[in-house]
Amino acid sequence: MPASSARSTGPSSDAASTDVRRPVGDPVDKPLPTPAEKAAEKAWKVDLRELGRRAGSMREWEKTLPALSGWGVEMIGVPQGAPVELRLRLESVMEGVLVSGQVELPVTGQCARCLEPVEDTLTLDVQELYAYAGSTTEATSGEDEVRRIDGDRLDLAPLVRDTVVLTLPLSPTCRPDCAGLCVDCGERLDDLPADHSHEVLDPRWAGLAARFTETADSAEPTDSAAGPQPGSTHRTDPEEN
Template sequence: MQQKSPSSTAKHRSPFVFDLRELGRRAGTLREYRRSVPAPAGLGFDLIGVPEGAPLVLELRLESVTEGVLVTGTVRGPLTGQCGRCLEPVTDEMVVDLCELFAYAASTTDETTDKDEVHRVDGDLIDVEPVVRDAVVLALPWTPLCRPDCAGLCPECGQRLDDLPADHTHETLDPRWAALADYDPKN
């Protein structure tokens, strides 16, 4: 009996890995999956992202095609972060669409593309984690907002403008005239 390598066994146990033996290689066969998986670390930016370990719901359709396995579906999960204008906490839910081809070894796609151009079927397994990671990170907003009309922070005192009165101002004195502030014409 042939032993599996430890890395192969660990990879097979990942919730992002799908075993294709149930699907088969006949073009047109398909299987649908719904899985809740813990979010991997580093799924986001400094201001917003999916918290590590948060549940990601994968609703995927794996379809055998001539060149490999076409994976389509959605990823659903929570987002947390800070508003890019006022730094208040932001929470939201994201839904991201996926569509990716995993090429069979020795297929025309495998032979005519570079290694990093298309994902590959690894034996009877596909690992969708890199596809999920790319789709989620690319769908994140560059500047998350607590609400679309967030006014941000006052550049003088740093307070949230939405919490301050509408007539909030700071008296600023032009530094060129600062010496005249103490001038008293009676002296």
């Protein structure tokens, strides 16, 4: 697996989760790539002919490439086509090619507490050994754990994708102390006054409370029963005398 570290100044996350992280999207349902997507995928494949196979030879590799689809988790990820800055060193070793350096890319998503938009820029340290097809040393014998060089090309996209997915929080937050949403009205608590509250009535007493309200309304005096109002005149019928 890629060894990486991340430095982030934007969204924070809740406590670490033990859930398995998987890239978003189901490969089974993934549509065929468009010509533009094929070109983007090809750009991530590094030609190794210039580096050669002589152990110890090195090459600095700096480029800005478009992010591919599916680089993220459910609530946050790298937008497809976003610029990804790569500052890498390719070193030829006996088993294959050692890739190390930094990757900088933007991520966008949604706060897991208040659902506000979240944006950040991640700087990730990467280091990975890509083994030659015929390499069978102890470091490259695990087929499922070691990336392979395909002919004269090395595909960087899976390395960056997996590093991003392992780094992103499963429950991103806009800030560590985000209060979330009011459970009664759904408004963002950070935008409401400190004394914001709702009167909560036990549903078992709702019917009785409604009857008390109806009784109170019917007990209010009407204008005819209340007698003359201040400022009004009362004319006495002669027959009353």
